[in-house]
Amino acid sequence: MPKLADRDTRHTQILEALLRVAGSQGLxxxxxxxVAAEANISLRLVQYYFETKEKLLLAALDHLAGRQRERIQTRVLDTDAPDDPRTIIEAVLTExxxxxxxxRTFHLVYTAYAVHAVTDPALAAQPFLRAPDAMEHFLADQLRHAQRDGILPPHRDPRTEAAILLALSAGLGTGVLLGQRTAENATTAISYxxxxxGLARRPA
Structure with missing residues (x-):
């Protein structure tokens, strides 16, 4: 029986291999x-850890979600004002x-999962594919904090503005993927x- 640490390492190795395959060739x-070939391990070993392709795909989705959460947290904590609503919102949308x-891999693979979920009930039921709903709530909360701090005009509706921000970020992200604009252009558009x-930064 493999040790827990060894199992975790092997799990990560296999799931990262899946993301590389999906990111470069499509889901x-x-x-x-x-996936076994990409991870440079035997097919039997992949089957030992995940049993079926469905379980492998679901596990990879959880892994992808964890990676994205870590990247957002790191980006926010690396800013000069990690408690400022404007800074947090900008960091989340830029990430x-x-x-x-x-x-780029995240965008390609997440989109592929979302499309696949349209005809796969088991996949559609996964919480991560409802992440935009959670993100909309999170952004709306940040906008409410900004209004309480007096750095966002009171006539702005936080929930509606959060939905618009997510749609803006998604559209800009697709444009970057397709080469229609640069990442710098997209970042500038978000800031604009x-x-x-009227979302200002909290005074230091």
């Missing part, structure tokens, strides 16, 4: 055999853009829109 190219290989909302 349709993911099979237990292709949602495909600005490097990891975030936050200025247009």
């Amino acid at each position: 349709h190219a993911v099979t237990m055999r292709s 949602a853009l495909p600005t490097d290989q990891d975030s 829109h936050l200025d247009h909302l």
Whole structure:
């Protein structure tokens, strides 16, 4: 029986291999055999840890969610004002853009999972695919904090503005993926829109 640490390491190795296959070739190219080849391990070992392709795909979705949460937390904590609503919102929306290989892979694979979920009830039931709902609530809460702090005009509706911000970020992200704009252009557009909302930074 493998030690727990060894199991965790092997799990991560296999799931990272799946994300590489899905990110470079598409989710349709993911099979237990292709993941084994990418991870440079035997097919039997992938089957030992995950049993079926469905379980492998669901586990990879959880892994992808964890990676995204860590990246957002790191980006927020690395800012000069991690408690400022404007800083937090900007960091979250910028992290949602495909600005490097990891975030590009996230966009490609998440989108592929979302499309696949339309015809796969088990996949559609996964909490991570409802992440935009949770993110909308989170952004709306940050906008309410900003209004209480007097750095967002009171006539702005936080829930509606949060939905618009998510739609803006998603559209800009697709544009970056397709080469229609640069990541810098997209980041500038987000900052411009936050200025247009009247969302200021909390005074130091």
